Amino acid sequence: MTAALSRADLAARIAALTPGQRARLRDRVRRQVRHVQSQLTSGQLRLWQTQQRLPGRAVDVVCQAVHLTGGPADLDLLAGRVRGFADRHEALRTTFEVHGSGIRPVVHEHLPPRLARTRVTGADEAHRLALELAAEPFDLTAGPLLRVTLAEGPTPDESWLLVVVHNLVFDAWSFELLLDELARPENTAPAAAPAFSGFAREQGEWLEGPAGRKAAAYWAGEVADAPPPLPTDRPRPAQGTGRRGGRVEFAVSRAVTEAIAAAAQREAATAYTGWLAVAWAALAEFGGRQDVLLGTFTAGRDRPGTSETVGYLLNVLPVRLREAGDGSHRARTRAARTATRAALKHAAHPGELIAADAERPRVPGTHPLLDAVFVFDNLGEGGREIQGARADTRDLDKGTTRFDLTLAVYPGPDGTRGWLEYDEELYDAATARRLTERFTALAETSAGAPDGDGSQE
CATH class of the missing domain: 3.30.559.30 (Nonribosomal peptide synthetase, condensation domain)
Known part of the structure; x- marks a missing residue:
């Protein structure tokens, strides 16, 4: 039987870990010690309400087409990176359910993204596939809320990564983090994956504190006596x-x-x-x-x-x-x-x-x-590279x-x-x-x- 480690021994072992090993350890601890997000942030609530008012409309949906050229991209490797990215990040394992009179997020232990492989003849077909992915309604209660299609192009040196995600769990910065993960060199550890629920909790605490109250007063003054909205060709419903x-x-x-x-x-x-x-x-x-x-x-x-x-x-x-x-x-x-x-x-x-x-x-x-x-x-200046291929992104x-x-x-x-x-x-x-x-x-x-x-x- 292995004797229990003392605090000093445990601290020494942690200190001896490489930076990559420490990052993986932090990730495992975060996965086991789950933060409970009891309610949506105000930004998420607005997105939820828009989705309920406009069901089936791709209003708050990220839709990006990444064109990979100049080298044969390993689509199997990229598919594995997408799965690992979704598994590590809490937001991408989250769905939303009606609970009593409100909405609450539900974090799943595993919620694989929807991945597909196909072949396209060029940019027009790739963009059409991405828009079809975005137009398909999201089931916010069942998920997954991340959809990725990896498409081979007409030549071995050309392919597409089509990414569609609901904004409830993703924003433009998150997309850049995904691209960072896809571009990560082999034999290096993934970046840390802080839980979104930690951000939500800290935001709530900040709002209740003196800085939050000061900010609320500032913004109230900024929008006081606001000018009317800009003119339109037709009246707003x-x-x-x-x-x-x-x-x-x-x-x-x-x-x-x-x-x-x-x-x-x-x-x-x-x-x-x-x-x-x-x-x-x-x-x-x-x-x-x-x-x-x-x-x-x-x-x-x-x-x-x-x-x-x-x-x-x-x-x-x-x-x-x-x-x-x-x-x-x-x-x-x-x-x-x-x-x-x-x-x-x-x-x-x-x-x-x-x-x-x-x-x-x-x-x-x-x-x-x-x-x-x-x-x-x-x-x-310049463009991003992913696994040796140039990556050019288009917001569709x-x-x-x-x-x-x-x-x-x-x-x-x-x-x-x-x-x-x-x-x-x-x-x-x-x-x-x-x-x-x-x-x-x-x-x-x-x-x-x-x-x-x-x-x-």
Whole structure:
């Protein structure tokens, strides 16, 4: 019989473990000592309510097509990595059940993802398969909520990874963690897998503490006397729309992209702030008032350990843009910088808990406060490699929209591309095109003005 280890012996053995062995040990302990998430986070609750109001619609669904080229990808290896990733991360083993008068998450010991293998003739067929995966309704009570299809291409050096996941358990950051796992070199240990329930518990504790109360007071002031929503071509239904969406894509040159970034840098601001200033100018003109309440995304991963957490941590916060000064791009950039810096101090507060008037939502439907949202993602230089193959990811248009208007901007080394997503029940395609054209025109004007002083009035 083996004698029980003393605390000193146990500590010595743990200290002797390699970093990879310690990571695996932490993972096993987390799996055995289960955190109980008694209720949904406010972000998850909004997603659940949207799903119940729009059953069968792919509104809050991640749909990504990863094109692998330049080398034969080992699809068997990738399938195993996907299974292991889902098994390690609590969120991907979670389903949701109605319990009494509320909803609660249920964490399963094992809940394998839905994996499929196929062959495609090219990008069009691969994208069609991904959209079919996204359009298939999710059973939130039975799961699984992760679907992956691995598709061989027309040549050995070309394949696709099609990923569809419900946002209740996954966000854009989680997708990057999945790609990190697929790209992990052999003979290295997987990254740590903190439990989403730990984040949910800590968020609840933070909200009840002094920092949470201070943030709630700040946001109440930001949305007080909020401006009316932007005008629409047709009236908003009292209960919200069916969120059928269209997209208008656009592209801006490399020279304009670099000029906006440089102008922002001169004001000690980021490229995000410079593009936000352009969006403000376009929406102020569109709405006929300078006071604009615009949603923006934050990763929600400022707390220790959250950078490796899979789940829905994404936060959608309002940015109140009011004082445009002389109307120049420089003045707007400065004002946007001030507004975003102040908001970042309180960015941990869930956006769903911020409301201009709890009894009378500003916007009916999927979000009570926000009708327009600005998305920014700097694509950076180069591409990712997965097992020796170049990986290029495309976010596919599912034909749905989460908000009345969503303006997405993706600066890259060759210029900026993006799209305006609009609710087809509220806006005509011609209106969306005019707004997109005005946005790109203002971007070019801002870039061409001396020192960013060009008027946008």
